[in-house]
Amino acid sequence: MYNVSQEQLETIDVVLKEDLLSIGVHCAIIIDVAGNTIAQLDNGRCSFDVVSFAALAAGNFAAVDAMAKLVGEQQFSLHFHRGENESIHFSKVNEDILLICIFGQDVSLGFLRLKTTEVIDKIRLIWGR
Amino acid sequence: MGFINVKKKEVQIKIVYYGPGRGGKTTNLDYINKKYKQRIKTEMVSIKTHGDRTLFFDFLPVDIGKIHGFDIKIQLYTVPGQVKYNATRKLVLKGVDGIVFVADLQKERRDSNLKSLEQMKENLLSHNKDAFKIPLVLQYNKIDLQNQGIPLLTVEEMEQDLNQELRVPYFVGSALAGDNVVETLKKIISMTLISFRKELQ
Numbered sequence: 001m002y003n004v005s006q007e008q009l010e011t012i013d014v015v016l017k018e019d020l021l022s023i024g025v026h027c028a029i030i031i032d033v034a035g036n037t038i039a040q041l042d043n044g045r046c047s048f049d050v051v052s053f054a055a056l057a058a059g060n061f062a063a064v065d066a067m068a069k070l071v072g073e074q075q076f077s078l079h080f081h082r083g084e085n086e087s088i089h090f091s092k093v094n095e096d097i098l099l100i101c102i103f104g105q106d107v108s109l110g111f112l113r114l115k116t117t118e119v120i121d122k123i124r125l126i127w128g129r
Numbered sequence: 130m131g132f133i134n135v136k137k138k139e140v141q142i143k144i145v146y147y148g149p150g151r152g153g154k155t156t157n158l159d160y161i162n163k164k165y166k167q168r169i170k171t172e173m174v175s176i177k178t179h180g181d182r183t184l185f186f187d188f189l190p191v192d193i194g195k196i197h198g199f200d201i202k203i204q205l206y207t208v209p210g211q212v213k214y215n216a217t218r219k220l221v222l223k224g225v226d227g228i229v230f231v232a233d234l235q236k237e238r239r240d241s242n243l244k245s246l247e248q249m250k251e252n253l254l255s256h257n258k259d260a261f262k263i264p265l266v267l268q269y270n271k272i273d274l275q276n277q278g279i280p281l282l283t284v285e286e287m288e289q290d291l292n293q294e295l296r297v298p299y300f301v302g303s304a305l306a307g308d309n310v311v312e313t314l315k316k317i318i319s320m321t322l323i324s325f326r327k328e329l330q
Contacts, residue, residue, distance in 0.1 A: 003133035034224020036132040
């Protein structure tokens with residue numbers, strides 16, 4: 001069992017809000033590889049079941065990661081599902097945690113990837129404290 | 130890997146139902162889902178094959194109330210039991226905090242129980258976990274079949290096969306009828322929480 005301090009969680013929330021929600025991301029979630037939700041921030045209009053989503057996302061990410069290793073890749077650098085209205089972007093923060101962004105057509109994938117790279121660096125620093 | 134969220138004052142714990150194919154893992158979760166419907170806020174998630182067999186996992190989150198001021202959120206998972214899905218079983222075991230091993234009492238399933246338990250030990254080792262240290266409960270399932278004249282193993286035989294070294298609590302049950310399903314769940318939850326008692330104080 002592990003825990004993260006209140007200060008760390010609050011700083012993570014600030015990063016998600018300022019760097020992701022501010023550019024139009026509908027929902028940003030940090031989960032661990034076991035499927036636990038560590039942080040979740042949304043624009044107030046997301047009403048899906050985050051707990052089940054986190055469990056499925058962790059499973060999905062782990063399955064794709066295992067497939068990468070089977071074909072001799074360390075990992076696939078882009079893990080992204082495009083929908084008609086909502087799309088999902090996954091990124092690995094470190095060996096233990098993942099960042100998931102749910103966003104609409106008003107956010108370009110390239111810009112989101114740029115922002116998530118910055119966010120990942122910031123979260124790694126916070127996580128390492 | 131249980132997670133304590135100090136900000137939301139909640140604890141998330143992962144319990145996995147493991148065991149041979151068609152042993153009753155999903156049926157355990159189905160029963161819990163029906164029995165505690167009022168406490169479970171969401172639908173059970175099941176990733177199944179067209180033949181209604183578990184393909185990836187079933188997932189059922191259950192809130193059990195507060196301990197030391199923390200909301201305890203239990204996340205129940207099953208693994209796919211079919212032999213060919215071992216890679217998937219390994220993935221589901223990632224970050225597991227407690228395990229229920231659902232064994233099949235039918236005589237003809239003796240070998241499957243043994244193989245599944247051995248593979249579970251290996252899979253846990255691949256995540257640096259030890260079956261002898263992790264909270265674990267055995268459930269000898271399908272006792273209801275004795276009324277249908279189907280040859281079953283005795284509890285002594287099950288204990289000899291599966292629990293001689295592990296020496297963990299066991300329940301003889303029927304996931305279909307709900308016998309000892311809740312008792313098994315309560316036992317694994319209490320064992321897992323005890324293993325976290327230091328962190329929760």
